[in-house]
Amino acid sequence: xxxxxxxxxxxCATKTLYAVMKEMSRRGGSMPAKELxxxxxxxxxxxxxxxxxxxxxxxxxxxxSFQFYSIDYQKAGFIVKKSGNWYLTPEGEAVLKKTPxxxxxxxxxxxxxxRRLTPKVETPDEDPNDETAEKDNSMNLDxxxxxxxxxxxxxxxxxxxxxxxxMVAALxxxxxxxxxxxxxxxxxxxxxITAYLDPLGAQTPRIKVQVKHKPDTAIGASxxxxxxxxxxxxxxxxxxxxxxxxxxxxxxxxxxxEFIRLIDGDEFIDMWLxxxxxxxxxxxxxxxxxxxxxxxxxx
Numbered sequence: 001x002x003x004x005x006x007x008x009x010x011x012c013a014t015k016t017l018y019a020v021m022k023e024m025s026r027r028g029g030s031m032p033a034k035e036l037x038x039x040x041x042x043x044x045x046x047x048x049x050x051x052x053x054x055x056x057x058x059x060x061x062x063x064x065s066f067q068f069y070s071i072d073y074q075k076a077g078f079i080v081k082k083s084g085n086w087y088l089t090p091e092g093e094a095v096l097k098k099t100p101x102x103x104x105x106x107x108x109x110x111x112x113x114x115r116r117l118t119p120k121v122e123t124p125d126e127d128p129n130d131e132t133a134e135k136d137n138s139m140n141l142d143x144x145x146x147x148x149x150x151x152x153x154x155x156x157x158x159x160x161x162x163x164x165x166x167m168v169a170a171l172x173x174x175x176x177x178x179x180x181x182x183x184x185x186x187x188x189x190x191x192x193i194t195a196y197l198d199p200l201g202a203q204t205p206r207i208k209v210q211v212k213h214k215p216d217t218a219i220g221a222s223x224x225x226x227x228x229x230x231x232x233x234x235x236x237x238x239x240x241x242x243x244x245x246x247x248x249x250x251x252x253x254x255x256x257x258e259f260i261r262l263i264d265g266d267e268f269i270d271m272w273l274x275x276x277x278x279x280x281x282x283x284x285x286x287x288x289x290x291x292x293x294x295x296x297x298x299x
Contacts, residue, residue, distance in 0.1 A: 005107065010063050012050050018100035019044045021078065024088040025096060028247075031086050033146050036062060054250045065113040067142065069104070071135050076110035078103070081142065084149040152269055153280035155287060156242055157215045163286070164213040167194050170283035171268070174275035177207065190230045195238075204234035205259070212241040215265060221248040224260065231258050240268060 003257045006014060023039055031039070037152065040046075040062070050062040065217045073079045078092035080178035095103050112220070135249035162185060169179045172195045180201065194201075210227045212219055219241050227237050237260035239245075239253075242266050276289055 002080055004101075006101070006104070007217070008049065009061070009065045010069065010104065013048075013065040014100045016044055016062060016066045017070060018096075018103060020040065021088055021092055021096060021103075024079075024086060024217060028109055029088045029093070033081070033084050034172055036066075036086065039067070041093045055079050058130060068135050068174055069107070072104075072107040072111035075114040076107040078107060083270055084146060084153070085266065109222075112134060118140065124206040149269065152272075152287070152289075153215070153265070156265070156269075159213065161213040164242055165192050165211045165271075167209050167286045168268075169195075169270055170279060170286055172207075172209070173280075174278040177269075190226055205236040206234055207238050208235050209240065212239075212243070216240040217241075217247050218244045218246040218287075220246050221252040224249050224252045224256075226261075228258050236260070238263070241265060243269065 019040060020031065020036055023043070040218060042086070046062055050060075050065075053059065053062055054061050055064065070081075074081065076091070077096060078087055080087040095106065098106075156167075157244065159167070165182065169182050170191065172179055176196040177197065178197050178199050178201075179193055180199075181191075183192045189210050190210065192211040193207075195207040195209060197203040197205075208227070208231060210223070212223070219239070224239060225246075227239055231237055235258075237258060239260060240263045242265045245253075245262050250262065253262050272287060273289070276284065
């Protein structure tokens with residue numbers, strides 16, 4: 001069988017997507033979306049043509065092809081885009097044993113098979129075989145979602161530690177908890193928020209919450225152990241950070257005999273979006289959102 005000759009656009013996507021998948025594998029399986037372009041620019045050899053702006057929107061050629069064909073890699077199950085991050089699946093890890101061209105061919109075939117099996121709602125002036133238009137719509141939606149999430153992250157970063165602490169308390173109230181104690185400035189004894197199931201705190205479990213506003217820091221295991229150390233009978237622990245947790249911190253949490261829930265910055269945003277409509281107006285104003293509807297699908 002003759003080897004398929006890729007177009008310049010497809011060849012560009014082949015090498016950039018493969019490089020990103022390899023980097024995700026090296027990092028343990030994920031990568032923030034905002035780091036993808038800088039990584040490629042610094043680590044992949046790009047031609048002058050690939051670095052040129054093109055099209056109506058004047059996007060850089062390689063970024064456009066990268067996003068366009070990333071949809072194929074999603075349909076093949078190699079990558080997942082979620083909460084402002086890209087994740088490498090076990091299938092994506094396994095396929096890295098193949099050449100970049102083989103990976104692209106498998107992904108492209110998977111996209112066309114998905115397209116064949118998926119009913120499509122067509123507009124009157126749309127060509128049902130126009131793959132480019134469909135992928136462009138998906139790319140634009142991904143871009144809008146990514147930009148919106150990045151804006152939310154920047155807003156959170158701009159807040160003081162005590163403002164972020166108040167936002168965590170607001171989220172707990174939206175979830176139905178009572179928050180009679182929110183630590184004032186100064187020493188808090190390791191507890192920033194106490195949350196109850198009832199107004200009096202008579203029902204168990206009572207939640208002891210530690211909040212860290214460190215968006216560029218991975219919380220370590222010692223912080224998790226410190227919170228676990230202040231628990232008493234009837235208590236469970238919640239640790240919320242605007243950043244991330246180190247692998248050791250996650251292991252400490254999952255191996256603890258006491259119950260502790262870890263919520264990182266991305267999950268905090270997901271939960272704020274989920275419970276936003278249940279907040280009071282004052283609590284909403286800590287991180288105000290505007291709902292905008294876009295045409296999508298039910299996948």
